[in-house]
Amino acid sequence: MAGKKLQGIGLPGSGCEWFWPGEDCRVPLDDRGLAYADGLFETLRVNHQGPVLMAEHRARLLHSAHQLEIPFGPTDFDEWQQQASQRGLLKCRAGNDQILKITLTRGSGGRGYGRPEKPRPRVLTARLQAPPIPQGSxxxxxxxxxxxxxxxxxxxxxxxxxxxxxxxxxxxxxxxxxxxxxxxxxxxxxxxxxxxxxxxxxxxxxxxxxxxxxxxxxxxxxxxxxxxxxxxxxxxxxxxxxxxxxxxxxxxxxxxxxxxxxxxxxxxxxxxxxxxxxxxxxxxxxxxxxxxx
Missing domain, CATH: 3.20.10.10 (D-amino Acid Aminotransferase, subunit A, domain 2)
Incomplete structure:
Protein backbone atom coordinates (compact mmCIF):
# COMPACT_ATOMS: atom_id res chain seq x y z
CA MET A 1 0.00 0.00 0.00
CA ALA A 2 1.43 3.34 -1.01
CA GLY A 3 0.82 6.97 -0.19
CA LYS A 4 0.87 8.93 3.00
CA LYS A 5 0.68 7.02 6.25
CA LEU A 6 -2.61 6.94 8.10
CA GLN A 7 -3.31 5.44 11.47
CA GLY A 8 -6.06 3.19 10.22
CA ILE A 9 -9.72 3.85 10.86
CA GLY A 10 -10.97 2.39 14.11
CA LEU A 11 -14.62 1.91 15.04
CA PRO A 12 -16.22 2.91 18.34
CA GLY A 13 -15.35 0.39 21.01
CA SER A 14 -12.98 -1.52 18.71
CA GLY A 15 -9.34 -2.27 19.48
CA CYS A 16 -8.52 -2.89 15.81
CA GLU A 17 -6.98 -0.73 13.12
CA TRP A 18 -8.94 -0.86 9.88
CA PHE A 19 -7.66 -0.34 6.33
CA TRP A 20 -10.08 -0.15 3.41
CA PRO A 21 -9.94 -0.12 -0.41
CA GLY A 22 -9.58 3.33 -1.90
CA GLU A 23 -7.90 4.86 1.12
CA ASP A 24 -4.44 6.35 0.80
CA CYS A 25 -2.79 4.41 3.61
CA ARG A 26 0.36 2.50 4.43
CA VAL A 27 0.94 -0.50 6.70
CA PRO A 28 3.75 0.22 9.21
CA LEU A 29 7.02 -1.56 8.49
CA ASP A 30 6.97 -3.17 11.94
CA ASP A 31 3.66 -4.93 11.32
CA ARG A 32 4.03 -8.51 12.56
CA GLY A 33 2.12 -9.92 9.60
CA LEU A 34 4.67 -8.37 7.27
CA ALA A 35 7.66 -9.31 9.42
CA TYR A 36 6.74 -12.81 10.64
CA ALA A 37 3.54 -13.87 8.78
CA ASP A 38 1.88 -13.44 12.18
CA GLY A 39 -1.70 -13.38 10.99
CA LEU A 40 -4.50 -14.88 8.93
CA PHE A 41 -6.52 -14.17 5.82
CA GLU A 42 -9.81 -15.01 4.18
CA THR A 43 -10.74 -14.70 0.50
CA LEU A 44 -14.42 -14.14 -0.29
CA ARG A 45 -16.10 -14.09 -3.67
CA VAL A 46 -18.78 -11.39 -3.85
CA ASN A 47 -21.48 -11.35 -6.49
CA HIS A 48 -24.80 -9.54 -6.95
CA GLN A 49 -26.32 -11.72 -4.22
CA GLY A 50 -23.58 -10.96 -1.70
CA PRO A 51 -20.54 -12.82 -0.30
CA VAL A 52 -20.37 -16.57 -0.98
CA LEU A 53 -20.34 -18.71 2.19
CA MET A 54 -19.98 -15.66 4.45
CA ALA A 55 -20.98 -17.59 7.61
CA GLU A 56 -18.34 -20.26 6.94
CA HIS A 57 -15.60 -17.70 6.31
CA ARG A 58 -16.57 -15.85 9.48
CA ALA A 59 -16.43 -19.04 11.54
CA ARG A 60 -13.02 -20.04 10.16
CA LEU A 61 -11.50 -16.62 10.70
CA LEU A 62 -12.74 -16.44 14.28
CA HIS A 63 -11.59 -20.00 15.02
CA SER A 64 -8.15 -19.34 13.53
CA ALA A 65 -7.78 -16.06 15.43
CA HIS A 66 -8.65 -17.89 18.65
CA GLN A 67 -6.12 -20.63 17.91
CA LEU A 68 -3.37 -18.07 17.29
CA GLU A 69 -4.48 -15.95 20.27
CA ILE A 70 -5.09 -12.86 18.16
CA PRO A 71 -7.73 -10.76 19.97
CA PHE A 72 -10.33 -10.61 17.22
CA GLY A 73 -13.78 -11.88 18.16
CA PRO A 74 -17.39 -11.94 16.91
CA THR A 75 -17.99 -8.28 17.74
CA ASP A 76 -14.93 -7.27 15.72
CA PHE A 77 -16.09 -9.26 12.72
CA ASP A 78 -19.56 -7.77 12.98
CA GLU A 79 -17.99 -4.30 12.96
CA TRP A 80 -15.98 -5.22 9.87
CA GLN A 81 -19.11 -6.51 8.14
CA GLN A 82 -21.08 -3.35 9.00
CA GLN A 83 -18.37 -1.08 7.64
CA ALA A 84 -17.85 -3.24 4.55
CA SER A 85 -21.59 -3.09 3.83
CA GLN A 86 -21.71 0.69 4.26
CA ARG A 87 -18.80 1.00 1.83
CA GLY A 88 -20.62 -1.07 -0.77
CA LEU A 89 -18.13 -3.94 -0.64
CA LEU A 90 -20.57 -6.79 -0.01
CA LYS A 91 -22.47 -6.59 -3.30
CA CYS A 92 -21.60 -5.86 -6.91
CA ARG A 93 -23.24 -5.73 -10.31
CA ALA A 94 -24.37 -8.99 -11.88
CA GLY A 95 -21.57 -10.37 -14.04
CA ASN A 96 -18.93 -8.25 -12.30
CA ASP A 97 -17.93 -10.50 -9.38
CA GLN A 98 -15.32 -9.20 -6.96
CA ILE A 99 -12.87 -10.77 -4.51
CA LEU A 100 -12.56 -9.41 -0.98
CA LYS A 101 -9.38 -10.40 0.81
CA ILE A 102 -9.46 -9.86 4.57
CA THR A 103 -6.01 -9.91 6.16
CA LEU A 104 -5.81 -9.96 9.96
CA THR A 105 -2.43 -9.39 11.62
CA ARG A 106 -1.39 -9.14 15.25
CA GLY A 107 -0.38 -5.53 14.59
CA SER A 108 2.90 -4.05 15.80
CA GLY A 109 4.91 -4.50 18.98
CA GLY A 110 6.89 -7.14 20.82
CA ARG A 111 10.60 -7.72 20.52
CA GLY A 112 11.70 -10.07 17.80
CA TYR A 113 9.44 -13.11 17.77
CA GLY A 114 8.09 -12.21 21.21
CA ARG A 115 4.47 -11.12 21.02
CA PRO A 116 3.22 -7.78 22.35
CA GLU A 117 1.48 -8.01 25.72
CA LYS A 118 -1.53 -6.04 24.47
CA PRO A 119 -1.69 -6.41 20.71
CA ARG A 120 -3.83 -4.13 18.56
CA PRO A 121 -4.79 -6.18 15.51
CA ARG A 122 -4.82 -4.72 12.03
CA VAL A 123 -7.54 -5.65 9.55
CA LEU A 124 -6.73 -4.94 5.90
CA THR A 125 -9.44 -5.32 3.27
CA ALA A 126 -8.50 -5.47 -0.41
CA ARG A 127 -10.86 -5.68 -3.39
CA LEU A 128 -9.91 -7.35 -6.68
CA GLN A 129 -11.68 -8.47 -9.83
CA ALA A 130 -12.83 -12.08 -9.45
CA PRO A 131 -11.40 -14.70 -11.81
CA PRO A 132 -13.80 -16.44 -14.22
CA ILE A 133 -15.37 -19.69 -13.11
CA PRO A 134 -14.50 -22.63 -15.41
CA GLN A 135 -17.53 -23.92 -17.29
CA GLY A 136 -16.08 -27.34 -17.99
CA SER A 137 -13.39 -29.70 -16.72
Missing part, protein backbone atom coordinates in the same frame (compact mmCIF):
# COMPACT_ATOMS: atom_id res chain seq x y z
CA UNK A 138 -9.79 -28.48 -16.46
CA UNK A 139 -6.19 -29.68 -16.52
CA UNK A 140 -4.08 -30.24 -13.40
CA UNK A 141 -0.51 -31.26 -12.74
CA UNK A 142 1.27 -32.87 -9.81
CA UNK A 143 3.69 -30.46 -8.14
CA UNK A 144 7.13 -31.62 -7.05
CA UNK A 145 7.21 -29.14 -4.17
CA UNK A 146 5.48 -30.73 -1.14
CA UNK A 147 3.18 -29.15 1.39
CA UNK A 148 4.42 -29.44 4.98
CA UNK A 149 1.70 -29.08 7.58
CA UNK A 150 2.51 -28.25 11.21
CA UNK A 151 0.03 -30.35 13.24
CA UNK A 152 -0.88 -27.50 15.59
CA UNK A 153 -1.68 -25.22 12.61
CA UNK A 154 -3.37 -27.78 10.37
CA UNK A 155 -6.26 -26.26 8.44
CA UNK A 156 -5.64 -22.67 9.54
CA UNK A 157 -5.42 -20.10 6.73
CA UNK A 158 -2.33 -18.34 8.07
CA UNK A 159 -0.26 -15.80 6.16
CA UNK A 160 2.62 -18.29 5.84
CA UNK A 161 2.03 -19.86 2.43
CA UNK A 162 5.54 -20.34 1.01
CA UNK A 163 4.87 -23.99 0.11
CA UNK A 164 1.97 -22.90 -2.11
CA UNK A 165 4.01 -20.05 -3.60
CA UNK A 166 6.88 -22.37 -4.53
CA UNK A 167 4.58 -25.06 -5.92
CA UNK A 168 2.63 -22.54 -8.02
CA UNK A 169 5.75 -21.52 -9.93
CA UNK A 170 5.84 -25.03 -11.44
CA UNK A 171 2.48 -24.70 -13.21
CA UNK A 172 2.35 -24.59 -16.99
CA UNK A 173 0.26 -21.96 -18.71
CA UNK A 174 -2.65 -24.25 -19.64
CA UNK A 175 -2.91 -25.83 -16.16
CA UNK A 176 -5.70 -24.67 -13.86
CA UNK A 177 -4.40 -26.13 -10.60
CA UNK A 178 -1.41 -27.91 -9.11
CA UNK A 179 -1.87 -30.83 -6.72
CA UNK A 180 0.54 -30.97 -3.81
CA UNK A 181 1.91 -34.10 -2.10
CA UNK A 182 3.03 -34.34 1.50
CA UNK A 183 6.35 -35.79 2.63
CA UNK A 184 4.84 -39.29 2.63
CA UNK A 185 3.72 -39.00 -0.99
CA UNK A 186 -0.01 -38.65 -0.31
CA UNK A 187 -1.86 -36.14 -2.49
CA UNK A 188 -3.13 -33.62 0.05
CA UNK A 189 -4.63 -30.59 -1.69
CA UNK A 190 -4.28 -28.09 -4.49
CA UNK A 191 -2.20 -24.94 -4.28
CA UNK A 192 -5.49 -23.06 -3.72
CA UNK A 193 -8.10 -25.76 -3.34
CA UNK A 194 -9.17 -28.98 -1.67
CA UNK A 195 -9.73 -32.34 -3.36
CA UNK A 196 -12.88 -34.41 -3.83
CA UNK A 197 -12.78 -37.91 -5.38
CA UNK A 198 -15.67 -40.00 -6.61
CA UNK A 199 -14.52 -43.57 -5.94
CA UNK A 200 -17.79 -45.30 -6.78
CA UNK A 201 -21.39 -44.36 -7.38
CA UNK A 202 -22.45 -42.04 -4.51
CA UNK A 203 -19.22 -42.57 -2.53
CA UNK A 204 -16.84 -39.60 -2.26
CA UNK A 205 -13.51 -39.18 -0.48
CA UNK A 206 -11.49 -36.13 0.61
CA UNK A 207 -8.16 -35.97 2.49
CA UNK A 208 -8.36 -35.77 6.32
CA UNK A 209 -8.59 -32.30 7.85
CA UNK A 210 -5.51 -33.01 10.02
CA UNK A 211 -3.40 -33.31 6.85
CA UNK A 212 -4.48 -30.01 5.28
CA UNK A 213 -2.64 -26.73 5.11
CA UNK A 214 -6.02 -25.07 4.52
CA UNK A 215 -9.33 -26.58 5.57
CA UNK A 216 -11.54 -25.00 2.94
CA UNK A 217 -14.93 -23.52 3.63
CA UNK A 218 -16.50 -25.19 0.59
CA UNK A 219 -14.91 -28.52 1.47
CA UNK A 220 -16.54 -28.44 4.90
CA UNK A 221 -19.85 -27.28 3.44
CA UNK A 222 -19.86 -30.19 0.99
CA UNK A 223 -19.06 -32.72 3.73
CA UNK A 224 -22.03 -31.40 5.67
CA UNK A 225 -24.52 -31.01 2.81
CA UNK A 226 -23.80 -33.82 0.34
CA UNK A 227 -25.27 -36.53 2.62
CA UNK A 228 -28.64 -34.72 2.30
CA UNK A 229 -28.51 -35.79 -1.36
CA UNK A 230 -27.82 -39.41 -0.47
CA UNK A 231 -24.07 -39.15 -1.06
CA UNK A 232 -21.50 -40.58 1.33
CA UNK A 233 -18.40 -38.50 2.05
CA UNK A 234 -15.52 -39.81 4.13
CA UNK A 235 -12.01 -38.64 4.92
CA UNK A 236 -9.07 -40.75 3.75
CA UNK A 237 -5.47 -40.30 2.66
CA UNK A 238 -5.18 -40.19 -1.14
CA UNK A 239 -2.54 -41.69 -3.38
CA UNK A 240 -1.77 -40.91 -7.00
CA UNK A 241 -3.09 -44.31 -8.06
CA UNK A 242 -6.42 -43.56 -6.34
CA UNK A 243 -6.78 -40.36 -8.37
CA UNK A 244 -6.09 -42.22 -11.61
CA UNK A 245 -8.57 -45.01 -10.77
CA UNK A 246 -11.34 -42.73 -9.47
CA UNK A 247 -14.56 -42.27 -11.43
CA UNK A 248 -14.02 -38.54 -11.10
CA UNK A 249 -11.79 -35.95 -9.40
CA UNK A 250 -12.63 -32.33 -8.59
CA UNK A 251 -10.88 -29.38 -6.98
CA UNK A 252 -13.07 -27.20 -4.76
CA UNK A 253 -12.97 -23.79 -3.14
CA UNK A 254 -15.43 -20.99 -2.45
CA UNK A 255 -14.02 -18.74 -5.20
CA UNK A 256 -14.64 -21.08 -8.15
CA UNK A 257 -16.86 -23.81 -6.66
CA UNK A 258 -16.56 -27.47 -7.69
CA UNK A 259 -14.39 -27.92 -10.79
CA UNK A 260 -13.94 -31.42 -12.28
CA UNK A 261 -10.49 -32.39 -13.54
CA UNK A 262 -10.18 -33.66 -17.12
CA UNK A 263 -6.55 -34.77 -16.87
CA UNK A 264 -3.55 -34.89 -14.58
CA UNK A 265 -0.12 -34.53 -16.19
CA UNK A 266 -1.61 -35.58 -19.53
CA UNK A 267 -3.38 -38.66 -18.12
CA UNK A 268 -7.14 -38.62 -18.71
CA UNK A 269 -9.13 -38.89 -15.49
CA UNK A 270 -12.59 -40.34 -14.91
CA UNK A 271 -15.45 -38.12 -16.08
CA UNK A 272 -18.49 -39.38 -14.17
CA UNK A 273 -21.50 -37.07 -14.78
CA UNK A 274 -22.28 -37.08 -11.05
CA UNK A 275 -19.46 -34.58 -10.47
CA UNK A 276 -21.05 -32.20 -12.96
CA UNK A 277 -24.36 -32.60 -11.13
CA UNK A 278 -22.62 -31.79 -7.84
CA UNK A 279 -20.94 -28.76 -9.43
CA UNK A 280 -24.25 -27.35 -10.71
CA UNK A 281 -26.17 -28.14 -7.52
CA UNK A 282 -23.45 -26.60 -5.35
CA UNK A 283 -23.32 -23.41 -7.46
CA UNK A 284 -27.06 -23.01 -7.12
CA UNK A 285 -27.09 -23.69 -3.38
CA UNK A 286 -24.32 -21.27 -2.40
CA UNK A 287 -25.14 -18.57 -4.95
CA UNK A 288 -22.14 -19.20 -7.18
CA UNK A 289 -23.49 -19.12 -10.71
CA UNK A 290 -21.29 -21.25 -12.98
CA UNK A 291 -19.61 -19.39 -15.80
CA UNK A 292 -19.85 -15.89 -14.25
CA UNK A 293 -16.95 -13.51 -13.94
Missing amino acids: VKAQLCRYPVQVAPHRAGLKTLEKLDQVMASRELRGDVFEGLMPDSAGHIVEGTRSNLLLLLSDRHLVTPPSRSLAVQGTLRDWLIRELPTRGLRVRESALTLSMLKRAQGVAVVNSVFGVVPLAELDGVTLGQHPLLEDIRDWCAQQIGLAAGTT
Whole structure:
Protein backbone atom coordinates (compact mmCIF):
# COMPACT_ATOMS: atom_id res chain seq x y z
CA MET A 1 0.00 0.00 0.00
CA ALA A 2 1.43 3.34 -1.01
CA GLY A 3 0.82 6.97 -0.19
CA LYS A 4 0.87 8.93 3.00
CA LYS A 5 0.68 7.02 6.25
CA LEU A 6 -2.61 6.94 8.10
CA GLN A 7 -3.31 5.44 11.47
CA GLY A 8 -6.06 3.19 10.22
CA ILE A 9 -9.72 3.85 10.86
CA GLY A 10 -10.97 2.39 14.11
CA LEU A 11 -14.62 1.91 15.04
CA PRO A 12 -16.22 2.91 18.34
CA GLY A 13 -15.35 0.39 21.01
CA SER A 14 -12.98 -1.52 18.71
CA GLY A 15 -9.34 -2.27 19.48
CA CYS A 16 -8.52 -2.89 15.81
CA GLU A 17 -6.98 -0.73 13.12
CA TRP A 18 -8.94 -0.86 9.88
CA PHE A 19 -7.66 -0.34 6.33
CA TRP A 20 -10.08 -0.15 3.41
CA PRO A 21 -9.94 -0.12 -0.41
CA GLY A 22 -9.58 3.33 -1.90
CA GLU A 23 -7.90 4.86 1.12
CA ASP A 24 -4.44 6.35 0.80
CA CYS A 25 -2.79 4.41 3.61
CA ARG A 26 0.36 2.50 4.43
CA VAL A 27 0.94 -0.50 6.70
CA PRO A 28 3.75 0.22 9.21
CA LEU A 29 7.02 -1.56 8.49
CA ASP A 30 6.97 -3.17 11.94
CA ASP A 31 3.66 -4.93 11.32
CA ARG A 32 4.03 -8.51 12.56
CA GLY A 33 2.12 -9.92 9.60
CA LEU A 34 4.67 -8.37 7.27
CA ALA A 35 7.66 -9.31 9.42
CA TYR A 36 6.74 -12.81 10.64
CA ALA A 37 3.54 -13.87 8.78
CA ASP A 38 1.88 -13.44 12.18
CA GLY A 39 -1.70 -13.38 10.99
CA LEU A 40 -4.50 -14.88 8.93
CA PHE A 41 -6.52 -14.17 5.82
CA GLU A 42 -9.81 -15.01 4.18
CA THR A 43 -10.74 -14.70 0.50
CA LEU A 44 -14.42 -14.14 -0.29
CA ARG A 45 -16.10 -14.09 -3.67
CA VAL A 46 -18.78 -11.39 -3.85
CA ASN A 47 -21.48 -11.35 -6.49
CA HIS A 48 -24.80 -9.54 -6.95
CA GLN A 49 -26.32 -11.72 -4.22
CA GLY A 50 -23.58 -10.96 -1.70
CA PRO A 51 -20.54 -12.82 -0.30
CA VAL A 52 -20.37 -16.57 -0.98
CA LEU A 53 -20.34 -18.71 2.19
CA MET A 54 -19.98 -15.66 4.45
CA ALA A 55 -20.98 -17.59 7.61
CA GLU A 56 -18.34 -20.26 6.94
CA HIS A 57 -15.60 -17.70 6.31
CA ARG A 58 -16.57 -15.85 9.48
CA ALA A 59 -16.43 -19.04 11.54
CA ARG A 60 -13.02 -20.04 10.16
CA LEU A 61 -11.50 -16.62 10.70
CA LEU A 62 -12.74 -16.44 14.28
CA HIS A 63 -11.59 -20.00 15.02
CA SER A 64 -8.15 -19.34 13.53
CA ALA A 65 -7.78 -16.06 15.43
CA HIS A 66 -8.65 -17.89 18.65
CA GLN A 67 -6.12 -20.63 17.91
CA LEU A 68 -3.37 -18.07 17.29
CA GLU A 69 -4.48 -15.95 20.27
CA ILE A 70 -5.09 -12.86 18.16
CA PRO A 71 -7.73 -10.76 19.97
CA PHE A 72 -10.33 -10.61 17.22
CA GLY A 73 -13.78 -11.88 18.16
CA PRO A 74 -17.39 -11.94 16.91
CA THR A 75 -17.99 -8.28 17.74
CA ASP A 76 -14.93 -7.27 15.72
CA PHE A 77 -16.09 -9.26 12.72
CA ASP A 78 -19.56 -7.77 12.98
CA GLU A 79 -17.99 -4.30 12.96
CA TRP A 80 -15.98 -5.22 9.87
CA GLN A 81 -19.11 -6.51 8.14
CA GLN A 82 -21.08 -3.35 9.00
CA GLN A 83 -18.37 -1.08 7.64
CA ALA A 84 -17.85 -3.24 4.55
CA SER A 85 -21.59 -3.09 3.83
CA GLN A 86 -21.71 0.69 4.26
CA ARG A 87 -18.80 1.00 1.83
CA GLY A 88 -20.62 -1.07 -0.77
CA LEU A 89 -18.13 -3.94 -0.64
CA LEU A 90 -20.57 -6.79 -0.01
CA LYS A 91 -22.47 -6.59 -3.30
CA CYS A 92 -21.60 -5.86 -6.91
CA ARG A 93 -23.24 -5.73 -10.31
CA ALA A 94 -24.37 -8.99 -11.88
CA GLY A 95 -21.57 -10.37 -14.04
CA ASN A 96 -18.93 -8.25 -12.30
CA ASP A 97 -17.93 -10.50 -9.38
CA GLN A 98 -15.32 -9.20 -6.96
CA ILE A 99 -12.87 -10.77 -4.51
CA LEU A 100 -12.56 -9.41 -0.98
CA LYS A 101 -9.38 -10.40 0.81
CA ILE A 102 -9.46 -9.86 4.57
CA THR A 103 -6.01 -9.91 6.16
CA LEU A 104 -5.81 -9.96 9.96
CA THR A 105 -2.43 -9.39 11.62
CA ARG A 106 -1.39 -9.14 15.25
CA GLY A 107 -0.38 -5.53 14.59
CA SER A 108 2.90 -4.05 15.80
CA GLY A 109 4.91 -4.50 18.98
CA GLY A 110 6.89 -7.14 20.82
CA ARG A 111 10.60 -7.72 20.52
CA GLY A 112 11.70 -10.07 17.80
CA TYR A 113 9.44 -13.11 17.77
CA GLY A 114 8.09 -12.21 21.21
CA ARG A 115 4.47 -11.12 21.02
CA PRO A 116 3.22 -7.78 22.35
CA GLU A 117 1.48 -8.01 25.72
CA LYS A 118 -1.53 -6.04 24.47
CA PRO A 119 -1.69 -6.41 20.71
CA ARG A 120 -3.83 -4.13 18.56
CA PRO A 121 -4.79 -6.18 15.51
CA ARG A 122 -4.82 -4.72 12.03
CA VAL A 123 -7.54 -5.65 9.55
CA LEU A 124 -6.73 -4.94 5.90
CA THR A 125 -9.44 -5.32 3.27
CA ALA A 126 -8.50 -5.47 -0.41
CA ARG A 127 -10.86 -5.68 -3.39
CA LEU A 128 -9.91 -7.35 -6.68
CA GLN A 129 -11.68 -8.47 -9.83
CA ALA A 130 -12.83 -12.08 -9.45
CA PRO A 131 -11.40 -14.70 -11.81
CA PRO A 132 -13.80 -16.44 -14.22
CA ILE A 133 -15.37 -19.69 -13.11
CA PRO A 134 -14.50 -22.63 -15.41
CA GLN A 135 -17.53 -23.92 -17.29
CA GLY A 136 -16.08 -27.34 -17.99
CA SER A 137 -13.39 -29.70 -16.72
CA VAL A 138 -9.79 -28.48 -16.46
CA LYS A 139 -6.19 -29.68 -16.52
CA ALA A 140 -4.08 -30.24 -13.40
CA GLN A 141 -0.51 -31.26 -12.74
CA LEU A 142 1.27 -32.87 -9.81
CA CYS A 143 3.69 -30.46 -8.14
CA ARG A 144 7.13 -31.62 -7.05
CA TYR A 145 7.21 -29.14 -4.17
CA PRO A 146 5.48 -30.73 -1.14
CA VAL A 147 3.18 -29.15 1.39
CA GLN A 148 4.42 -29.44 4.98
CA VAL A 149 1.70 -29.08 7.58
CA ALA A 150 2.51 -28.25 11.21
CA PRO A 151 0.03 -30.35 13.24
CA HIS A 152 -0.88 -27.50 15.59
CA ARG A 153 -1.68 -25.22 12.61
CA ALA A 154 -3.37 -27.78 10.37
CA GLY A 155 -6.26 -26.26 8.44
CA LEU A 156 -5.64 -22.67 9.54
CA LYS A 157 -5.42 -20.10 6.73
CA THR A 158 -2.33 -18.34 8.07
CA LEU A 159 -0.26 -15.80 6.16
CA GLU A 160 2.62 -18.29 5.84
CA LYS A 161 2.03 -19.86 2.43
CA LEU A 162 5.54 -20.34 1.01
CA ASP A 163 4.87 -23.99 0.11
CA GLN A 164 1.97 -22.90 -2.11
CA VAL A 165 4.01 -20.05 -3.60
CA MET A 166 6.88 -22.37 -4.53
CA ALA A 167 4.58 -25.06 -5.92
CA SER A 168 2.63 -22.54 -8.02
CA ARG A 169 5.75 -21.52 -9.93
CA GLU A 170 5.84 -25.03 -11.44
CA LEU A 171 2.48 -24.70 -13.21
CA ARG A 172 2.35 -24.59 -16.99
CA GLY A 173 0.26 -21.96 -18.71
CA ASP A 174 -2.65 -24.25 -19.64
CA VAL A 175 -2.91 -25.83 -16.16
CA PHE A 176 -5.70 -24.67 -13.86
CA GLU A 177 -4.40 -26.13 -10.60
CA GLY A 178 -1.41 -27.91 -9.11
CA LEU A 179 -1.87 -30.83 -6.72
CA MET A 180 0.54 -30.97 -3.81
CA PRO A 181 1.91 -34.10 -2.10
CA ASP A 182 3.03 -34.34 1.50
CA SER A 183 6.35 -35.79 2.63
CA ALA A 184 4.84 -39.29 2.63
CA GLY A 185 3.72 -39.00 -0.99
CA HIS A 186 -0.01 -38.65 -0.31
CA ILE A 187 -1.86 -36.14 -2.49
CA VAL A 188 -3.13 -33.62 0.05
CA GLU A 189 -4.63 -30.59 -1.69
CA GLY A 190 -4.28 -28.09 -4.49
CA THR A 191 -2.20 -24.94 -4.28
CA ARG A 192 -5.49 -23.06 -3.72
CA SER A 193 -8.10 -25.76 -3.34
CA ASN A 194 -9.17 -28.98 -1.67
CA LEU A 195 -9.73 -32.34 -3.36
CA LEU A 196 -12.88 -34.41 -3.83
CA LEU A 197 -12.78 -37.91 -5.38
CA LEU A 198 -15.67 -40.00 -6.61
CA LEU A 199 -14.52 -43.57 -5.94
CA SER A 200 -17.79 -45.30 -6.78
CA ASP A 201 -21.39 -44.36 -7.38
CA ARG A 202 -22.45 -42.04 -4.51
CA HIS A 203 -19.22 -42.57 -2.53
CA LEU A 204 -16.84 -39.60 -2.26
CA VAL A 205 -13.51 -39.18 -0.48
CA THR A 206 -11.49 -36.13 0.61
CA PRO A 207 -8.16 -35.97 2.49
CA PRO A 208 -8.36 -35.77 6.32
CA SER A 209 -8.59 -32.30 7.85
CA ARG A 210 -5.51 -33.01 10.02
CA SER A 211 -3.40 -33.31 6.85
CA LEU A 212 -4.48 -30.01 5.28
CA ALA A 213 -2.64 -26.73 5.11
CA VAL A 214 -6.02 -25.07 4.52
CA GLN A 215 -9.33 -26.58 5.57
CA GLY A 216 -11.54 -25.00 2.94
CA THR A 217 -14.93 -23.52 3.63
CA LEU A 218 -16.50 -25.19 0.59
CA ARG A 219 -14.91 -28.52 1.47
CA ASP A 220 -16.54 -28.44 4.90
CA TRP A 221 -19.85 -27.28 3.44
CA LEU A 222 -19.86 -30.19 0.99
CA ILE A 223 -19.06 -32.72 3.73
CA ARG A 224 -22.03 -31.40 5.67
CA GLU A 225 -24.52 -31.01 2.81
CA LEU A 226 -23.80 -33.82 0.34
CA PRO A 227 -25.27 -36.53 2.62
CA THR A 228 -28.64 -34.72 2.30
CA ARG A 229 -28.51 -35.79 -1.36
CA GLY A 230 -27.82 -39.41 -0.47
CA LEU A 231 -24.07 -39.15 -1.06
CA ARG A 232 -21.50 -40.58 1.33
CA VAL A 233 -18.40 -38.50 2.05
CA ARG A 234 -15.52 -39.81 4.13
CA GLU A 235 -12.01 -38.64 4.92
CA SER A 236 -9.07 -40.75 3.75
CA ALA A 237 -5.47 -40.30 2.66
CA LEU A 238 -5.18 -40.19 -1.14
CA THR A 239 -2.54 -41.69 -3.38
CA LEU A 240 -1.77 -40.91 -7.00
CA SER A 241 -3.09 -44.31 -8.06
CA MET A 242 -6.42 -43.56 -6.34
CA LEU A 243 -6.78 -40.36 -8.37
CA LYS A 244 -6.09 -42.22 -11.61
CA ARG A 245 -8.57 -45.01 -10.77
CA ALA A 246 -11.34 -42.73 -9.47
CA GLN A 247 -14.56 -42.27 -11.43
CA GLY A 248 -14.02 -38.54 -11.10
CA VAL A 249 -11.79 -35.95 -9.40
CA ALA A 250 -12.63 -32.33 -8.59
CA VAL A 251 -10.88 -29.38 -6.98
CA VAL A 252 -13.07 -27.20 -4.76
CA ASN A 253 -12.97 -23.79 -3.14
CA SER A 254 -15.43 -20.99 -2.45
CA VAL A 255 -14.02 -18.74 -5.20
CA PHE A 256 -14.64 -21.08 -8.15
CA GLY A 257 -16.86 -23.81 -6.66
CA VAL A 258 -16.56 -27.47 -7.69
CA VAL A 259 -14.39 -27.92 -10.79
CA PRO A 260 -13.94 -31.42 -12.28
CA LEU A 261 -10.49 -32.39 -13.54
CA ALA A 262 -10.18 -33.66 -17.12
CA GLU A 263 -6.55 -34.77 -16.87
CA LEU A 264 -3.55 -34.89 -14.58
CA ASP A 265 -0.12 -34.53 -16.19
CA GLY A 266 -1.61 -35.58 -19.53
CA VAL A 267 -3.38 -38.66 -18.12
CA THR A 268 -7.14 -38.62 -18.71
CA LEU A 269 -9.13 -38.89 -15.49
CA GLY A 270 -12.59 -40.34 -14.91
CA GLN A 271 -15.45 -38.12 -16.08
CA HIS A 272 -18.49 -39.38 -14.17
CA PRO A 273 -21.50 -37.07 -14.78
CA LEU A 274 -22.28 -37.08 -11.05
CA LEU A 275 -19.46 -34.58 -10.47
CA GLU A 276 -21.05 -32.20 -12.96
CA ASP A 277 -24.36 -32.60 -11.13
CA ILE A 278 -22.62 -31.79 -7.84
CA ARG A 279 -20.94 -28.76 -9.43
CA ASP A 280 -24.25 -27.35 -10.71
CA TRP A 281 -26.17 -28.14 -7.52
CA CYS A 282 -23.45 -26.60 -5.35
CA ALA A 283 -23.32 -23.41 -7.46
CA GLN A 284 -27.06 -23.01 -7.12
CA GLN A 285 -27.09 -23.69 -3.38
CA ILE A 286 -24.32 -21.27 -2.40
CA GLY A 287 -25.14 -18.57 -4.95
CA LEU A 288 -22.14 -19.20 -7.18
CA ALA A 289 -23.49 -19.12 -10.71
CA ALA A 290 -21.29 -21.25 -12.98
CA GLY A 291 -19.61 -19.39 -15.80
CA THR A 292 -19.85 -15.89 -14.25
CA THR A 293 -16.95 -13.51 -13.94
